[in-house]
């Protein structure tokens with residue numbers, strides 16, 4: 001069972017207000033400060049309305065909500081969210097700004113449905129519609145995606161990404177998407193990434209883990225995953241790895257990056273400029289997401305020995321079928337070819353399952369162009385911001401059934417032993433859906449499988465006791481304090 005909030009748990013512990021890294025968080029804080037006078041002035045007069053009735057909830061869902069003021073009644077409390085007369089839901093939002101994925105999930109579960117509104121203070125235009133309703137998601141991301149672009153605020157938040165595909169809408173996006181898609185399906189790019197992965201696993205990761213296993217030194221596995229993803233990207237972009245996985249785990253990032261960049265000037269001449277620019281852009285896209293996908297996977301596997309056993313069995317069968325004899329623990333360590341492991345069913349299912357529970361991109365954000373009534377009846381208006389918390393989608397019992405918090409790769413496999421792609425396709429949102437879904441999905445699996453197969457087959461990972469594992473508040477879902485582990489040689 002995943003150690004985390006359970007769906008039926010109510011929001012119980014309110015965190016202190018902390019600065020969020022996103023512009024949205026900063027804006028929330030500024031608004032809170034601006035309204036501080038009101039809070040002090042009104043606080044003695046706050047009286048709880050108690051639970052909100054079904055009819056009022058219906059009003060809210062349809063956007064017809066009005067706060068009724070009777071004398072001193074200035075705050076309404078739904079099950080996990082407060083609505084204040086002047087402040088809207090700002091205090092709730094601010095209190096939970098350092099745990100938004102968990103909080104959104106608690107709100108959905110306590111409301112018992114997949115959508116709610118968050119209003120900013122009066123005179124602010126802060127209005128969010130938050131949804132993890134599967135039909136709404138399909139509507140917003142797939143069937144009516146033209147009406148829900150990224151919008152101008154997105155560009156401000158993700159300013160470092162410039163005018164790349166991640167930041168632009170409409171025609172600028174279409175052109176980049178078409179070009180990028182052509183590159184992604186090209187065998188040149190796929191082959192390059194496969195080779196780079198194998199190289200980094202064989203020359204960097206495995207030697208590092210062999211040394212750690214011999215010396216018994218502990219290490220932050222999140223750091224290893226991050227550096228693996230970074231090294232693969234450096235390799236792909238500059239044709240040279242940054243050696244970030246050497247035993248000393250060098251930390252002089254800037255100097256290393258400059259060295260690599262200088263070498264890269266020569267490398268750039270050996271491949272087309274278009275391809276090189278594309279890789280540079282995607283290097284940014286891939287590093288954090290791959291690292292996040294890997295670390296949560298290793299953590300879930302470490303807590304579920306039956307899954308680990310099944311993955312190793314599948315790899316043993318693969319080895320035996322390749323060599324024509326039963327696998328014996330003679331050769332160690334072993335590294336697999338991407339072409340061989342890409343077709344493994346259980347490994348693929350286990351990766352999907354872990355990204356269902358811990359999606360590397362924790363949410364998607366869109367704006368509304370024209371008024372629309374969504375499939376669940378919610379009315380969204382022009383200019384409104386929509387948040388789709390991918391983290392919550394995988395944790396809703398009405399989407400993923402009662403055992404949704406269990407790490408169970410079997411849910412992805414049909415009775416005939418094949419991957420159950422159809423049933424899960426529209427509710428698995430880790431790579432988003434529709435025309436702007438992730439272009440790097442297949443390559444991500446290639447990279448993750450290369451590392452996971454080599455690590456699990458050759459080593460046992462022991463997670464050190466007493467660590468409080470929880471997500472860090474950011475768009476990429478990393479562990480707040482990393483994951484300290486001990487590595488041992490695996491005896492098959």
Ligand code: HEM
Pocket residue numbers: 165166177180282283285286287289290293355359360361363364365429430431432435436437438439440441443444
């Ligand atoms: C486990 C790894 C990954 C995950 C979970 C992931 C997830 C996502 C998600 C959720 C989006 C949509 C974002 C949004 O619209 O809000 C996206 C977009 C995108 N991803 Fe990934 N990604 C991963 C790795 C990669 C890699 C390695 C690459 C490139 C090498 C890549 C390239 C892209 C591109 C180009 C887009 C933009 C598509 C568009 O706007 O048309 N991704 N990704």
